[in-house]
Every structure is written in C-alpha cells, then in structure tokens.
Amino acid sequence: QKEVEQDPGPLSVPEGAIVSLNCTYSNSAFQYFMWYRQYSRKGPELLMYTYSSGNKEDGRFTAQVDKSSKYISLFIRDSQPSDSATYLCAMRRSSASKIIFGSGTRLSIRP
Amino acid sequence: EAGVAQSPRYKIIEKRQSVAFWCNPISGHATLYWYQQILGQGPKLLIQFQNNGVVDDSQLPKDRFSAERLKGVDSTLKIQPAKLEDSAMYLCASSGGQGSSYEQYFGPGTRLTVT
Numbered sequence: 001q002k003e004v005e006q007d008p009g010p011l012s013v014p015e016g017a018i019v020s021l022n023c024t025y026s027n028s029a030f031q032y033f034m035w036y037r038q039y040s041r042k043g044p045e046l047l048m049y050t051y052s053s054g055n056k057e058d059g060r061f062t063a064q065v066d067k068s069s070k071y072i073s074l075f076i077r078d079s080q081p082s083d084s085a086t087y088l089c090a091m092r093r094s095s096a097s098k099i100i101f102g103s104g105t106r107l108s109i110r111p
Numbered sequence: 112e113a114g115v116a117q118s119p120r121y122k123i124i125e126k127r128q129s130v131a132f133w134c135n136p137i138s139g140h141a142t143l144y145w146y147q148q149i150l151g152q153g154p155k156l157l158i159q160f161q162n163n164g165v166v167d168d169s170q171l172p173k174d175r176f177s178a179e180r181l182k183g184v185d186s187t188l189k190i191q192p193a194k195l196e197d198s199a200m201y202l203c204a205s206s207g208g209q210g211s212s213y214e215q216y217f218g219p220g221t222r223l224t225v226t
C-alpha cells in the first residue's frame with residue numbers, strides 16, 4: 001500500500017465549475033499537508049500549505065485536511081483554463097522531514 | 112529573486128552511457144534536493160544536502176547514481192551507467208531562505224530519455 005494515494009484522472013470540467021481533488025494517506029504521523037501545481041514540462045510549484053487539520057483558503061483555492069479520516073482535499077472555485085495542470089498532494093511528518101508526494105491528478109478545464 | 116536553475120533541459124542517451132545534470136539553487140538556500148519523477152508519478156527524493164553535507168540519500172541507487180555539492184552551492188547528479196528505467200524527469204529543489212524555510216522551490220527539471 002502506498003503511503004499517499006491520489007486518483008490520477010484525467011479530470012475534465014467546464015470553465016467556471018468547482019473542482020474537487022482528493023488524496024488519502026496511511027501514515028497518521030503526517031502533520032504538514034501541501035498541494036503543488038505542475039504545468040507540463042515544468043517543476044512543481046507550491047499552491048497551498050496546511051498544518052494539521054482544518055481549512056485554509058487562498059483566493060479561489062481551499063485546502064481541507066481531515067486527519068481523523070486521513071483525507072485531504074483541494075477545491076478550486078470558478079475554474080479557469082489556466083488551472084489546467086497536474087495537481088500533486090504532498091505531506092510530511094515535520095517541517096524538516098522528507099516530503100511524500102501523491103502521483104498527481106491531471107486536470108483539464110474546458111473553455 | 113532568481114529561481115532554481117537546471118541544465119540541460121533535455122537529454123537523450125543510450126543505455127550504459129553516463130550523464131550528468133547540474134543545479135544552481137536559489138541564492139542563500141542551504142538545503143538542496145534532487146528528485147526523480149517518472150511519468151505519471153509524483154517526485155521521489157533521491158538525495159538531500161544541507162550545505163555540502165548529505166542529510167538523506169536512502170533512496171539513491173548508489174551503484175549507479177552519485178551526487179555532490181562541493182562548495183555548498185551548486186550541485187551535480189550523475190548516472191553511470193544509465194538503464195532504461197532511469198528515463199524520467201530529474202528535478203532539483205532548494206529551501207532555507209528567509210521566511211517560509213520549509214517551502215521547497217523547484218527548478219524546471221531535466222527530462223532524461225534512455226534508449
């Protein structure tokens with residue numbers, strides 16, 4: 001069993017839709033949860049960062065962490081074609097420990 | 112500030128040949144990481160440097176991969192000899208600047224194809 005599981009997609013939605021991306025994990029020691037966006041042929045860039053459980057909002061993006069269910073989500077509101085990319089969830093036990101990435105979900109926003 | 116620089120961007124080699132990748136981190140970042148990202152997978156950490164010392168190389172295939180960061184700034188990752196399964200994107204990242212020291216900044220990567 002992988003430590004972090006993520007549906008690879010692809011996921012295709014119309015522009016303006018709300019997108020929900022999810023990951024599950026098995027290691028209860030994870031405390032820091034992140035979402036990265038990776039455009040084709042580019043390196044990942046950090047989108048959202050959350051410590052422990054709860055919600056965090058940044059513009060059109062909301063990250064949710066449910067540690068009791070070992071489940072994290074990223075919501076994108078008013079999705080735009082420029083949001084088309086691969087989204088990687090990631091987590092770590094402490095701020096200095098190794099990051100474990102999910103396999104990524106490929107998202108396409110149709111104009 | 113300038114981002115993480117990597118070269119070359121693309122490399123095609125035959126199996127059993129050797130290849131080297133170069134990374135220059137963001138200025139002032141003490142920690143440097145090399146990741147391997149196979150198509151359809153997330154990045155996997157190969158090696159982590161703190162200044163010029165190795166912090167974690169537990170997933171580096173040491174029989175064929177080597178990495179160094181001699182002066183605590185730029186770094187090279189070498190594969191010798193390459194195998195078909197080494198075809199992947201090799202990403203360099205750095206962290207440790209002011210502010211959010213946990214955040215890793217990734218370079219554009221080097222896409223390696225082994226034929």
